[in-house]
Each structure stands twice: as structure tokens, then as C-alpha cells.
Amino acid sequence: MRRYPGEDVPHRPGESWTKSEFHVSAHEYWEETRPPSYLSGGESGTVKKSDTRRMSVNRGKWDESVPLHFAAPSYDVPSFLRGRSTLKSIEVKSLGSVKGETLLHLQCHFGLDTLSWARRGARVTGVDFSLPAVRTARRLARRAGIKARFLQSNIYDLSHVLDDQFDIVYTGRGALCWLPDIDRWAATVARFLKPGGRFLLLEDHPITDVFPNDPPFTGLEPKIPYFTSHALREVYDGTYATSAKMKHRVTYSWIHPVSKVLSSLIRHGVEIEAVEEFPYTFWQRFSTMTEDRLGYWHFRENEGLIPMMWSVRGRKSSRATRRSFPT
Numbered sequence: 001m002r003r004y005p006g007e008d009v010p011h012r013p014g015e016s017w018t019k020s021e022f023h024v025s026a027h028e029y030w031e032e033t034r035p036p037s038y039l040s041g042g043e044s045g046t047v048k049k050s051d052t053r054r055m056s057v058n059r060g061k062w063d064e065s066v067p068l069h070f071a072a073p074s075y076d077v078p079s080f081l082r083g084r085s086t087l088k089s090i091e092v093k094s095l096g097s098v099k100g101e102t103l104l105h106l107q108c109h110f111g112l113d114t115l116s117w118a119r120r121g122a123r124v125t126g127v128d129f130s131l132p133a134v135r136t137a138r139r140l141a142r143r144a145g146i147k148a149r150f151l152q153s154n155i156y157d158l159s160h161v162l163d164d165q166f167d168i169v170y171t172g173r174g175a176l177c178w179l180p181d182i183d184r185w186a187a188t189v190a191r192f193l194k195p196g197g198r199f200l201l202l203e204d205h206p207i208t209d210v211f212p213n214d215p216p217f218t219g220l221e222p223k224i225p226y227f228t229s230h231a232l233r234e235v236y237d238g239t240y241a242t243s244a245k246m247k248h249r250v251t252y253s254w255i256h257p258v259s260k261v262l263s264s265l266i267r268h269g270v271e272i273e274a275v276e277e278f279p280y281t282f283w284q285r286f287s288t289m290t291e292d293r294l295g296y297w298h299f300r301e302n303e304g305l306i307p308m309m310w311s312v313r314g315r316k317s318s319r320a321t322r323r324s325f326p327t
């Protein structure tokens with residue numbers, strides 16, 4: 001396996017996390033993210049400049065969220081270190097055995113799900129554009145004694161830093177809404193899948209995005225258009241996992257209708273094998289929802305009014321040839 005910059009950090013037994021360890025200076029960011037994306041015209045030179053700027057705003061919020069999420073009860077890092085898997089039963093059932101297979105996790109945050117796939121026998125690579133997230137993931141892997149590779153990269157720049165192809169590309173659970181261009185995302189998925197390789201997405205159903213987060217949901221009253229390519233700008237403290245006051249309060253997100261996600265995947269050579277919609281979801285999307293013992297969140301009343309979560313299972317055509325990238 002090829003070595004990538006920054007991945008080979010010596011093991012320090014019993015190391016603990018201090019606040020300063022989550023801090024990444026501007027200089028360090030520059031050093032770790034400079035080649036070759038900066039040389040090729042800036043982070044994610046393949047997407048519109050305005051969206052590149054929006055993604056950097058988001059990255060600030062994600063960077064700041066890492067230590068907060070690391071300590072958040074919903075991420076429950078201590079129980080992960082004791083062996084708990086953070087994967088959802090739907091994901092485990094959809095992929096079946098992953099033993100010995102190479103798996104690429106796009107937008108892996110600080111790696112709990114990636115490492116959970118590794119515990120099931122996959123040879124994992126996680127990618128995220130947040131350097132504190134990637135560093136934390138590397139440290140967690142060492143602490144848990146799990147072999148894994150974590151790379152810092154914007155999804156749209158990944159072909160600049162990674163040259164492999166994988167048996168499985170996995171993503172989701174709060175990933176797609178942060179991406180401005182779903183067609184280029186699908187091109188990335190296809191680019192990193194081996195011919196015949198498997199793809200899995202478990203994600204918020206995009207219809208849930210038409211309901212505002214704030215004020216808390218009280219009725220099904222759509223406020224945001226489902227069909228818009230505009231970025232949604234929101235200003236708020238905290239995240240889905242913390243209510244902490246934050247320096248980075250602005251985020252930009254995008255709604256990607258089901259048809260667009262599927263047709264983009266198909267266009268780039270991913271054959272769709274199964275699509276499912278669920279009336280419950282993987283997080284407390286609305287304050288009126290309650291959790292079951294498998295970690296899915298349900299409406300107490302009127303469950304089934306709208307889909308809350310969806311999944312896509314696919315496979316790259318075995319006839320597919322490796323395309324040039326970016327498209």
C-alpha cells in the first residue's frame with residue numbers, strides 16, 4: 001500500500017487528547033493541503049469558485065466541531081474504544097461481508113464509521129477535508145489498534161492525492177448536503193471504484209431538507225424549495241451533536257433530489273442495484289423524534305408521512321474503463 005504524507009505517525013501508547021491537539025495552525029493546513037490542489041488553482045478547482053469559497057466556510061465549522069463531537073455523548077467515543085460499532089444495521093446488511101476488501105469512506109469525519117468497517121475486516125481508507133478530523137481519526141485508529149489510512153482532501157480534489165481503486169466506496173449519514181456539485185461527486189465515486197466494485201450510500205432523504213431546522217419542527221410545513229441549485233446559507237451555534245457556542249456559525253448546504261443523485265451515479269457507470277426509503281432516520285432530525293434500540297429516530301405520531309432516510313446500493317459496471325478525471 002502506498003504511503004501518503006502525514007499518515008505514518010508513530011504510535012504513542014496510552015496517548016490522551018488535549019484541547020491543543022485538535023488545533024491545526026494555518027501554516028500546518030498549508031503544509032498538508034498545499035500540493036497539488038493549491039498548485040492546480042486552489043481547493044477543488046473543479047467546482048465553481050463561489051462554491052469553493054462556501055466549502056471553505058463549511059470547513060471552518062467542521063474543524064471547530066471535531067473536539068466538540070469527539071466529546072459529544074451521541075458520538076460516544078469511549079464505547080467505540082471498548083468495541084462498539086457505529087455502523088447502522090441497514091449498512092451492515094446492505095454490504096454483507098467486507099472481509100479482506102478495500103473500502104474507501106468519503107467524508108469520514110473523525111473516522112468512527114471507517115474504523116467500524118475495519119473491525120469487520122475491510123482494509124479502509126477514510127477521506128475528509130477537515131485536517132483536525134483526519135488527525136483525530138489517525139490517532140483513534142492507533143489508540144484502538146486498527147490498521148487504517150486517513151487522508152485530508154476535499155472530495156473534489158481526491159484524484160490529486162489518491163490513485164487507487166477500491167472494492168467498495170461508502171458514504172453518507174450527513175455527507176451529500178455539504179457538496180455543491182452532485183455530478184462531480186458521482187464522478188468521484190465511479191473514479192475510485194474498481195470495475196465490479198460496490199457502492200453504498202445511507203443518507204438523509206432530501207425531502208427532509210425542505211423543512212427548516214430553526215425554529216424546531218412542529219408541523220410538516222415546507223419552507224425551502226426541493227428543486228433549487230442554490231446554496232442554503234444558515235447561521236447557528238452548535239451542530240447536530242453539540243449545542244456549544246461556536247466561532248464558526250455560518251454553513252452552506254445544498255439539496256440534491258433523489259433523481260439527480262441516481263442519474264448522476266448512472267451517468268458515471270454505477271449500476272443501481274437497490275434503492276430504499278425509510279420513515280425513520282439515523283439522527284434526531286426533529287425535536288419530536290425518539291430513538292429506538294438500534295439507534296434509529298422515529299416520529300412519535302404520524303410516522304410514515306414523509307421519507308426521512310434513503311439508501312442506494314450500486315455496483316460499477318464490470319465493463320467500465322477508467323475514465324480521465326476530473327471530467
Ligand SMILES: C[S@@+](CC[C@H](N)C(=O)[O-])C[C@H]1O[C@@H](n2cnc3c(N)ncnc32)[C@H](O)[C@@H]1O
Pocket residue numbers: 055058059062107108109110111112113127128129130133153154155156172173174175178179
Ligand atoms: C456529518 S459528517 C459525515 C460522517 C459520518 N457519518 C459522521 O457522522 O461522523 C460530514 C463530514 O463531511 C466533511 N466534508 C464536508 N464537505 C466536504 C468536502 N467538500 N470534502 C471532504 N469532506 C467534506 C466534513 O468535514 C465532515 O467531517
